[in-house]
Amino acid sequence: MLDLIGESAKTSLGYFWKSGWAFVLGYLISSMIQAFVQKDKMVKYMGNASLKSVGLSSLFGAISSSCSFAALAAGRNLFKKGAHFIPTLAFLFASTNLVIELGILIYIFLGWQFVVAEMVGGIALILVTWVLVKLTFPKKLVEEAREHVEDEEDENEEFDWKEKIRSKEGWLQVGHEFVMNWKMVWKEITIGFTIAGMMATFVSEDTWKSFFLADQPDSFLKVLENALIGPLVAMLTFIGSMGNIPISTILASSGVAFAGIMAFIYSDLVVPPIVAVHKKYYGLKTALYIAGVFYVSIILTALGMHYGFTAMGLLPEDAKKVMNEDPFKIDYTFWLNIVFAVVAGVAIYLNKLFKESDAHSHMMMMEGDSKFKTIVTYLCLLYLIVGTILFIF
Secondary structure: OHHHHHHHHHHHHHHHHHHHHHHHHHHHHHHHHHHHOOOHHHHHHOOOOOHHHHHHHHHHHHOOOOOHHHHHHHHHHHHHOOOOHHHHHHHHHHHHHOOHHHHHHHHHHOOHHHHHHHHHHHHHHHHHHHHHHHHOOOHHHHHHHHHHOOOOOOOOOOOOHHHHOOOHHHHHHHHHHHHHHHHHHHHHHHHHHHHHHHHHHHOOHHHHHHHOOOOOOOOHHHHHHHHHHHHHHHHHHOOOHHHHHHHHHHHHHOOOOHHHHHHHHHHHHOOHHHHHHHHHHHOHHHHHHHHHHHHHHHHHHHHHHHHHHHHOOOOOOOOOOOOOOOOOOOOHHHHHHHHHHHHHHHHHHHHHHHHHOOOOOOOOOOOOOOHHHHHHHHHHHHHHHHHHHHHHO
């Protein structure tokens, strides 16, 4: 048992080492966008349920956020300011699933086919959601949800991005946004990567094969079962897409169907903490409606990606085996981690200067955070420390 604990800690740290530079790069780009893109002007393009409005909302989402809970706060703010319900949902999904750092992480752990499926499937899922909501539009629920949104004082910041990008203050804000992004996601990442290492070590492939019928002949019923189960497994993890990617690698290497893996990855907006925040923002009925629509859209999209990739001969035989060799060896990952550790250090220094200046410091309230999540995070850190000691000695 002690050996297994040490091995799981090594696996978790190995997962993070393989992706550390990608996190820094992704959040740096996200921070630059957050600092130099004025979001308040988005609302005027999100006022109706047209395909153009949904498309623009998806674009806004893709360049706006990378943290599920920050995306919820931003989506709520846009909805409160007058954004239509359907573009708001498109914004939510795009801001958590069509962001650059997620694509890099998927490429590192799963391979390019999964990246293509994430991007193309993300757009397809938004279109499917658009159709489903238009067919079942809950006018009364939406009206109640808009009434349920509490009035709050808005912060409107007018600026010229061309001037701001050339200013010292603009780049100090980039450093500030970078640190704030990490403060929002570090718990989720810690929990996700620790659980991934534990699952890779303690849960046998036979367990996953049994759960997802991996040993059964390929058939539509098997693929459908995987697509149905994928989101349910994601719900049990209680974490978002960034933390779930290492876990998806375990599913892929255990023979889970492509549809099941993609459904698992798409499902960060149906996990219980997200539904709980939606309940607080819009009311219980609307929260359950959003979760239900996303669940059906995820299944349909995952099935479409599976059979579309099959028809084109692009269905991956297996995920990349990122842990087949020593993750800590000196290779491109080692040097990229060194470079981006320096970049992270510069960003942290810029944040320090930002806080020392007269600049206005703010951060979206993290509704998804909790005392329980904090306790679990520190228990994971303790487990990793003890496991590392056991592995070394």
